[in-house]
Amino acid sequence: MKSSLPAPNDGRVETILDIRGLTKTYPGRGSAPPVDALKNVDLTIRKGEIFALLGPNGAGKTTLIGAVCGMVRPTSGSIHAFGLDMKHDWRTMRARIGLVPQEMSVDIFEKVHRSVAYSRGLFGRKADPARIEEVLRTLSLWDKRDSQLRALSGGMKRRVLIAKALAHDPDLLFLDEPTAGVDVELRRDMWNTIDKLREQGVTVILTTHYIEEAEEMADRVGVINKGRILLVDDKDAIMGRLGRTEAEFTLSQPLASLPASLSDLPVTLENDGRTIAFRGGDGSGLGKEQVAALAQTLVRENIGYTAIDQRESSLEDIFVKLVEEEGATS
Amino acid sequence: MSFNLTSALTIYRNELLRFLRTVFGSLISPVLTTCLYFIVFGAAIGGRMDQVGGVDYGAFIVPGLLLLTMLSESTSNASFGIYMPRFTGSIYELLSAPVGVAETLVGFVGAAVTKSLILALIILTTATFFVDYQIAHPVFAFFYILLVASAFSLLGFILGLWADGFEKLQMVPLLILTPLTFLGGTFYSIDMLAEPWRTVALFNPIVYLVSGLRWTFYGQADVDIATATGLTVGFLILCVAVITVIFHTGWRLRE
Numbered sequence: 001m002k003s004s005l006p007a008p009n010d011g012r013v014e015t016i017l018d019i020r021g022l023t024k025t026y027p028g029r030g031s032a033p034p035v036d037a038l039k040n041v042d043l044t045i046r047k048g049e050i051f052a053l054l055g056p057n058g059a060g061k062t063t064l065i066g067a068v069c070g071m072v073r074p075t076s077g078s079i080h081a082f083g084l085d086m087k088h089d090w091r092t093m094r095a096r097i098g099l100v101p102q103e104m105s106v107d108i109f110e111k112v113h114r115s116v117a118y119s120r121g122l123f124g125r126k127a128d129p130a131r132i133e134e135v136l137r138t139l140s141l142w143d144k145r146d147s148q149l150r151a152l153s154g155g156m157k158r159r160v161l162i163a164k165a166l167a168h169d170p171d172l173l174f175l176d177e178p179t180a181g182v183d184v185e186l187r188r189d190m191w192n193t194i195d196k197l198r199e200q201g202v203t204v205i206l207t208t209h210y211i212e213e214a215e216e217m218a219d220r221v222g223v224i225n226k227g228r229i230l231l232v233d234d235k236d237a238i239m240g241r242l243g244r245t246e247a248e249f250t251l252s253q254p255l256a257s258l259p260a261s262l263s264d265l266p267v268t269l270e271n272d273g274r275t276i277a278f279r280g281g282d283g284s285g286l287g288k289e290q291v292a293a294l295a296q297t298l299v300r301e302n303i304g305y306t307a308i309d310q311r312e313s314s315l316e317d318i319f320v321k322l323v324e325e326e327g328a329t330s
Numbered sequence: 331m332s333f334n335l336t337s338a339l340t341i342y343r344n345e346l347l348r349f350l351r352t353v354f355g356s357l358i359s360p361v362l363t364t365c366l367y368f369i370v371f372g373a374a375i376g377g378r379m380d381q382v383g384g385v386d387y388g389a390f391i392v393p394g395l396l397l398l399t400m401l402s403e404s405t406s407n408a409s410f411g412i413y414m415p416r417f418t419g420s421i422y423e424l425l426s427a428p429v430g431v432a433e434t435l436v437g438f439v440g441a442a443v444t445k446s447l448i449l450a451l452i453i454l455t456t457a458t459f460f461v462d463y464q465i466a467h468p469v470f471a472f473f474y475i476l477l478v479a480s481a482f483s484l485l486g487f488i489l490g491l492w493a494d495g496f497e498k499l500q501m502v503p504l505l506i507l508t509p510l511t512f513l514g515g516t517f518y519s520i521d522m523l524a525e526p527w528r529t530v531a532l533f534n535p536i537v538y539l540v541s542g543l544r545w546t547f548y549g550q551a552d553v554d555i556a557t558a559t560g561l562t563v564g565f566l567i568l569c570v571a572v573i574t575v576i577f578h579t580g581w582r583l584r585e
Contacts, residue, residue, distance in 0.1 A: 026585070063585075066585065069422075069425070069426040070425045070426045070584070071422055071425050071426065071584060071585060072584060072585045073580050073584050073585065090428070091332060091334065091428040091430070092428070093428075094426060094427060094428040095428040097426070099422065099423075099426045101419070101422050103419050104419075105418055105419030105420045105421075105422055105423075106418065106420050107348075107414070107415075107418060107420055108418075109351065114347070118340060118344050119423060121336055121337065121339070121340030121343075121344075122337050122340050122341065122423060122424070122427045122429070123337065123427050123428060124334045124336045124337045124427075124428050125336065126336065164423065
């Protein structure tokens with residue numbers, strides 16, 4: 001059931017961003033039909049949390065961010081942040097919001113320090129060299145402050161984009177795919193940076209198409225696909241629903257039936273008794289543990305196998321499942 | 331309506347710094363071109379020409395040559411200023427910042443106007459090396475130059491929003507403004523033209539600009555100063571109106 005009123009506030013959690021019935025329809029070009037990038041999206045973000053918006057490419061993540069940050073004009077719906085209505089108080093609102101875009105969209109001839117200081121001024125804050133130094137040092141950019149952006153590596157450029165977004169000390173920060181195309185070390189780095197921001201009380205909304213990233217970073221996760229928010233829940237709860245481990249044991253001898261010791265596990269006998277298939281897990285590692293336990297049990301039961309094929313469900317599989325579930329319940 | 335002064339000044343300063351970064355290309359080339367005109371039409375040929383309305387030919391062409399450079403430079407400076415962020419994608423920052431039409435115009439167009447005024451000062455100074463000229467109404471001349479620089483920087487801003495490639499950016503200054511300025515009485519008084527060309531020339535809006543500026547220099551021109559000023563102010567208001575509409579509809583800026 002959908003309510004047109006803001007979510008009830010129980011006094012402990014404070015709402016920082018409240019999106020109601022947000023719809024964005026792109027007009028069709030030529031013979032192409034109009035595209036619904038966002039369909040009646042309701043979303044409430046709590047102050048101080050890290051919220052991950054999880055969805056495949058083209059799900060509407062960037063459009064959603066664009067609608068809040070001013071790059072996209074919503075077709076309908078309302079957006080409130082810090083208790084202010086975007087329609088009237090967009091200036092006050094935007095001064096407190098930061099955005100790290102997905103693309104490397106910077107003036108490459110600009111120097112790092114100037115680029116970051118410019119961002120602060122653009123958002124209406126008085127020049128503060130000490131604060132800019134602090135931001136640059138936090139992101140390990142201080143040594144590069146006089147380099148032109150074109151001289152920096154891709155990872156360093158991305159850090160500059162973060163520094164630019166933080167230069168005006170926003171209370172709400174959007175990170176659009178912060179780790180897409182980023183190496184392992186920088187991804188680790190990025191996660192640490194986001195952790196630090198949380199400690200400073202910044203509310204962070206990040207988009208990602210990596211389940212692990214949502215799992216690692218977020219307090220709450222929203223799943224979006226084809227312009228619809230499919231579900232929003234605490235990370236642990238959602239991981240339980242999302243995760244699914246599949247494993248197939250190819251047996252050396254066909255079995256007539258499964259031994260009783262396996263009855264606790266989500267396993268089935270398939271392929272005329274030549275394969276034991278496991279389908280279960282909760283996305284937090286339980287599935288992998290259970291598969292390991294299953295392997296040991298098979299050894300104890302003297303059931304030989306010649307191959308183990310194990311995989312985690314892809315995000316696509318999960319979305320298909322979620323959409324099916326949603327269709328079944330409504 | 332509120333105005334974010336810090337934001338506007340930040341954009342203004344940043345645009346001027348970008349200009350300083352390319353100061354050679356931005357200043358040397360237009361100044362050199364203008365010098366060549368002065369050498370050829372002022373010093374070399376000018377001596378053999380009759381006076382026009384009591385003014386030496388070399389001096390007569392100063393206001394027109396100034397406009398020739400200012401129109402194309404104001405337009406292309408302002409258009410590049412807003413087109414480049416659109417091209418690189420860094421416009422996201424401007425769109426997500428707490429700035430509206432007013433701050434954007436003060437920042438981008440203000441910087442383009444400043445550049446044009448610097449350029450005008452350099453060209454007028456350079457001209458003194460080649461020809462003798464006086465400015466009859468210096469204060470009026472300054473405001474007229476300011477008015478023209480503002481109007482055409484606004485036009486450039488619109489052009490920078492409209493263009494979807496570098497060719498289109500170049501098109502208006504090169505294919506429209508420069509020919510119209512050449513035919514707009516830069517090198518002659520339209521009184522010298524035979525009919526019907528004299529009447530045709532009156533449909534060229536640049537004629538009024540050149541006449542207006544020439545009046546501030548020598549106190550006389552083809553068209554009266556009130557008409558010229560009125561048209562320029564009208565054009566400026568039209569440009570501001572167009573830009574306001576663009577921002578409110580988000581055309582070429584917001585999806």
